[in-house]
Amino acid sequence: MxxxxxxxxxxxxxxxxxxxxxxxxxxxxxxxxxxxxxxxxxxxxxxxxxxxxxxxxxxxxxxxxxxxxxxxxxxxxxxxxxxxxxxxxxxxxxxxxxxxxxxxxxxxxxxxxxxxxxxxxxxxxxxxxxxxxxxxxxxxxxxxxxxxxxxxxxxxxxxxxxxxxxxxxxxxxxxxxxxxxxxxxxxxxxxxxxxxxxxxxxxxxxxxxxxxxxxxxxxxxxxxPILLGTDGVQKMSKSLGNYVALSEDALTMYSKLEKTPDTLLKSYFELLTDVPLDQLPENPREAQKLLALTIVTQYRGEAAAKHAQQDAIALVQGNTTQADTVPEFSLASVQFPAKLFFLVSASGLCKSSSDARRQLQGGAVKLDGEKVDDVDLTFETPESLIGKVLQLGKNKFVRFIA
Amino acid sequence: MxxxxxxxxxxxxxxxxxxxxxxxxxxxxxxxxxxxxxxxxxxxxxxxxxxxxxxxxxxxxxxxxxxxxxxxxxxxxxxxxxxxxxxxxxxxxxxxxxxxxxxxxxxxxxxxxxxxxxxxxxxxxxxxxxxxxxxxxxxxxxxxxxxxxxxxxxxxxxxxxxxxxxxxxxxxxxxxxxxxxxxxxxxxxxxxxxxxxxxxxxxxxxxxxxxxxxxxxxxxxxxxPILLGTDGVQKMSKSLGNYVALSEDALTMYSKLEKTPDTLLKSYFELLTDVPLDQLPENPREAQKLLALTIVTQYRGEAAAKHAQQDAIALVQGNTTQADTVPEFSLASVQFPAKLFFLVSASGLCKSSSDARRQLQGGAVKLDGEKVDDVDLTFETPESLIGKVLQLGKNKFVRFIA
Incomplete structure (x- = not known):
C-alpha cells in the first residue's frame, strides 16, 4: 500500500x-x-x-x-x-x-x-x-x-x-x-x-x-498545482512568454530549462520528472542540467536530449558550427537585400519587426555568437548568412540555410 | 380606430x-x-x-x-x-x-x-x-x-x-x-x-x-389585473374559498355573485362582463343582481341564469320546493341511520365531518330554510329527507333525492 x-x-x-x-x-x-x-x-x-x-x-x-x-x-x-x-x-x-x-x-x-x-x-x-x-x-x-x-x-x-x-x-x-x-x-x-x-x-x-x-x-x-513559469513569478502561460511548449525543439527546450531559477528547481523536479527528490544534485548548476536533460529526454528521447545539451554548451562557447540541432530557417523565401531586424522577425525569433528592432538596439541579438546592435545592418545576398546561427537572448536560436 | x-x-x-x-x-x-x-x-x-x-x-x-x-x-x-x-x-x-x-x-x-x-x-x-x-x-x-x-x-x-x-x-x-x-x-x-x-x-x-x-x-x-375574491380582500383563489368556479352549477354561481361586495361591483362588471360601465344600476342590490345574472348567462345561458335567479329568491323565502335548480344529492349510497353532520359532509357542502360539526354548532346549516344546530340529530331512514334542501351558509345548497 x-x-x-x-x-x-x-x-x-x-x-x-x-x-x-x-x-x-x-x-x-x-x-x-x-x-x-x-x-x-x-x-x-x-x-x-x-x-x-x-x-x-x-x-x-x-x-x-x-x-x-x-x-x-x-x-x-x-x-x-x-x-x-x-x-x-x-x-x-x-x-x-x-x-x-x-x-x-x-x-x-x-x-x-x-x-x-x-x-x-x-x-x-x-x-x-x-x-x-x-x-x-x-x-x-x-x-x-x-x-x-x-x-x-x-x-x-x-x-x-x-x-x-x-x-x-x-x-x-x-x-x-x-x-x-x-x-x-x-x-x-x-x-x-x-x-x-x-x-x-x-x-x-x-x-x-x-x-x-x-x-x-x-x-x-x-x-x-498550477505550474509557475520559467520567470519564477507568474503561472506558466504562452501569453506571458514564460513557458516551455511540448512541441518545441530539443535545443530550445533544453536551453530554457537549463536556466530554471533555483527557487523553482525542486518543484519542477517534483512535478515534471520522476527523479527521486532525495537524489537531487546539491550544486544548483548540476541540478539545472539534470532537470533539462531529464525533461528533454522524456519528450525527445535520450539521444536528442544529450545532443541538445552538447549543442547548448557549444553555443555558449560560440562554437556554432558544432551545434547541429539548432532549428533551421530557410532564406529561400526572403527578398534580398534584407535588413537584419527583418530576419530576426521573419525567422520567428520575434513576433514583429518593431520588436526585433528593439531587441537589436537592446543588444539581445547575436550572429554566430557575436553581438550585433546595428539596427541598419543590411545583407545584400543570402550567401554570407548561410550556416550561421542567429540568436535572441539566451535560448532562442535559428540556423540560416539556403 | x-x-x-x-x-x-x-x-x-x-x-x-x-x-x-x-x-x-x-x-x-x-x-x-x-x-x-x-x-x-x-x-x-x-x-x-x-x-x-x-x-x-x-x-x-x-x-x-x-x-x-x-x-x-x-x-x-x-x-x-x-x-x-x-x-x-x-x-x-x-x-x-x-x-x-x-x-x-x-x-x-x-x-x-x-x-x-x-x-x-x-x-x-x-x-x-x-x-x-x-x-x-x-x-x-x-x-x-x-x-x-x-x-x-x-x-x-x-x-x-x-x-x-x-x-x-x-x-x-x-x-x-x-x-x-x-x-x-x-x-x-x-x-x-x-x-x-x-x-x-x-x-x-x-x-x-x-x-x-x-x-x-x-x-x-x-x-x-389579478381579480379580488368574493371576500373583497384577497385575490380569488380556490384555497381561500373566495372563488366562483366556471364549472359550478348556475344556482351556486348566482348565489355567490349576488352577494358581491359593493366595493367590487364596478371592477367585476368591468373585468367579467361587457356591460357598459356608464349603464350600471345605481342601486347596489340591483347591480348585484344584474352582475350575477349577466355572468351566469355567459356560462350557462339566459334560461338557466333566470331560473337560478328565481330559485335563489325562492330559497331566501324558504320556498325550497320551487327551487328546482338546486344540485341534487342521492341518498342511495348513504347508510342509515345517519347523523346530519355526516350528511353535510357526505353531500360535499363541507370538506370533512369535523368541519360539518363546527358549521352545525355555529348555526350555518339549514334544512328547508330552517336552522338546525343539533349536532346529534340523526335520521333513521332516508324517507323524511327526500326532496328537502340542505343549505350551508348563504350559497351552498343540495337537494336530497332517493
Missing amino acids: MSTLSWLRRGISEIFPDQPDSSSADENLVQRLAQSDRPLRIKLGIDPTGADIHLGHSIPMRKLRSFQDAGHTAVLIIGDFTARIGDPTGKSEVRRQLTEDEVRANAQTYLNQVRPILDFDTPGRLEIRYNSEWLSSLDLSKILQLLATTTVGQMLAKEGFSERYDKGDPIYLHEFLYPLMQGYDSVAVEADVELGGTDQKFNIAIGRDLQRHFSLRPQFGLLV | MSTLSWLRRGISEIFPDQPDSSSADENLVQRLAQSDRPLRIKLGIDPTGADIHLGHSIPMRKLRSFQDAGHTAVLIIGDFTARIGDPTGKSEVRRQLTEDEVRANAQTYLNQVRPILDFDTPGRLEIRYNSEWLSSLDLSKILQLLATTTVGQMLAKEGFSERYDKGDPIYLHEFLYPLMQGYDSVAVEADVELGGTDQKFNIAIGRDLQRHFSLRPQFGLLV
Whole structure:
C-alpha cells in the first residue's frame, strides 16, 4: 500500500474527499484503489482550442500516466461540444465557434503533443472520448434535472463568479451550465477520479453531486498545482512568454530549462520528472542540467536530449558550427537585400519587426555568437548568412540555410 | 380606430411597450393592430395541472375572445412540457409529475370550462398548441443560446427571486430556465401579443428579448389585473374559498355573485362582463343582481341564469320546493341511520365531518330554510329527507333525492 501512496501523492495539492464521508460510503481514494476488482476510470478533460501544450499542462497528464502504469484506465475527454458552440453571447473574441473539422484537427494536434506522456498502446489503458457524444443529445428535461441539483447561491459562491457578481459585472446564465456540463461528463464516463488544477475544485465537486444524483458512486478529485513559469513569478502561460511548449525543439527546450531559477528547481523536479527528490544534485548548476536533460529526454528521447545539451554548451562557447540541432530557417523565401531586424522577425525569433528592432538596439541579438546592435545592418545576398546561427537572448536560436 | 381602442383598453392594467421604442420599430400595439394585413397571433399560456378554472382565470381569456372577435387568432398554449416534468428537485408536493394522459385529460377539462368564453368554431380564430411540441426537441446548444440572452443580475431582480435571494432561501438553477421556456413559447408560435396577469410582466418581457434574439418582431405584453375574491380582500383563489368556479352549477354561481361586495361591483362588471360601465344600476342590490345574472348567462345561458335567479329568491323565502335548480344529492349510497353532520359532509357542502360539526354548532346549516344546530340529530331512514334542501351558509345548497 505504501508504494501505491508514493506515486499517488507526489506533487499533488489535494485529494478530496480525503476522509471517508457519508456519501462515499466509508471509503477514501486509497481504499478504492486497493479494493477495486476492476481498473478505475481516471478522467481528465482537455479543451481542443488549438493552443500549444506546455509543461504546465503536462502535470495532470503525467499523473494520469501514473494511474495507467498502476493498471487503471485514463479517460481523456475532449471538450468538443463547447468548442463547437463558442461563446453564445457572441461577445468573446477568444471563444470563437470552431467547426467539427477544426475541433478534430486541434484534438489530433493535442494528442500528438501528449503522446510521449501517456500510454497509448497497452490495451485498456486509454479511452479518448468526445463529450458531444452525450452532451449533444441532452434534452431540456435532462438539463432541467442538472440545473435543479444546484442553487444560485452555490454557483455565485464559486471563485470567479463571486468577484464578478460583487463588482456588478454581468454573468450570463449559460455560464452556470458549464460546470454542470463538465460534471455531467463525469456521469457519462462513470469516472472514479477526476484530475485537474486547483482551480477545478468546484467543477469536480459538481461532478460528484451529479454522479450522486444519477445514483453513481461519486468520483474523487485529485488536484495538482498550477505550474509557475520559467520567470519564477507568474503561472506558466504562452501569453506571458514564460513557458516551455511540448512541441518545441530539443535545443530550445533544453536551453530554457537549463536556466530554471533555483527557487523553482525542486518543484519542477517534483512535478515534471520522476527523479527521486532525495537524489537531487546539491550544486544548483548540476541540478539545472539534470532537470533539462531529464525533461528533454522524456519528450525527445535520450539521444536528442544529450545532443541538445552538447549543442547548448557549444553555443555558449560560440562554437556554432558544432551545434547541429539548432532549428533551421530557410532564406529561400526572403527578398534580398534584407535588413537584419527583418530576419530576426521573419525567422520567428520575434513576433514583429518593431520588436526585433528593439531587441537589436537592446543588444539581445547575436550572429554566430557575436553581438550585433546595428539596427541598419543590411545583407545584400543570402550567401554570407548561410550556416550561421542567429540568436535572441539566451535560448532562442535559428540556423540560416539556403 | 377609437372603437378598436375601447375593447382593447377595457379593464387592462398595462400594455407594454406603450410608446414606440427602437426595438419595435416605431410601432405601438394600436398601430400593429391597425396596419397588419394578417390576423395577429395572440398568445395565452395555460397550466394543465387540473385545477378548477375560476372567474380570475376568465379575465385574460375574455380579452383573448375580444381579439378573436376583432378577427385575430387566439393561440392557446398548453404548458404540458413543464407539467410532465414536475418539480425536478423532487421537493414540491404541488408540482408533481403528470403523465401524458393526465395532462391531456386536464387540458380537455380546462378547454371544456373555457368553451363558453372563446370562439372555438370560426375557422382561423383558435389555435391550441402543446409546448412539448417545441420544448421537448430543444437541445443543449439551443438552451445555452437561450440562457446566454439573460444575466444572473436580471433574473435575480425579478419579483419573487429577489426576495428569496435576499432572505437566503435557495433558488435552484432550473427555476431560471422557466421564464426562458415561457419566452421561447412566444418564439415558437411567433406571438404578436402575449396576455397575462400583472405578475407575468417579467416573463412576457423575456419573450420579447428572445423573439428579438431569433430575429422575430417582439411581441406586445397586455397585462390584466389579478381579480379580488368574493371576500373583497384577497385575490380569488380556490384555497381561500373566495372563488366562483366556471364549472359550478348556475344556482351556486348566482348565489355567490349576488352577494358581491359593493366595493367590487364596478371592477367585476368591468373585468367579467361587457356591460357598459356608464349603464350600471345605481342601486347596489340591483347591480348585484344584474352582475350575477349577466355572468351566469355567459356560462350557462339566459334560461338557466333566470331560473337560478328565481330559485335563489325562492330559497331566501324558504320556498325550497320551487327551487328546482338546486344540485341534487342521492341518498342511495348513504347508510342509515345517519347523523346530519355526516350528511353535510357526505353531500360535499363541507370538506370533512369535523368541519360539518363546527358549521352545525355555529348555526350555518339549514334544512328547508330552517336552522338546525343539533349536532346529534340523526335520521333513521332516508324517507323524511327526500326532496328537502340542505343549505350551508348563504350559497351552498343540495337537494336530497332517493
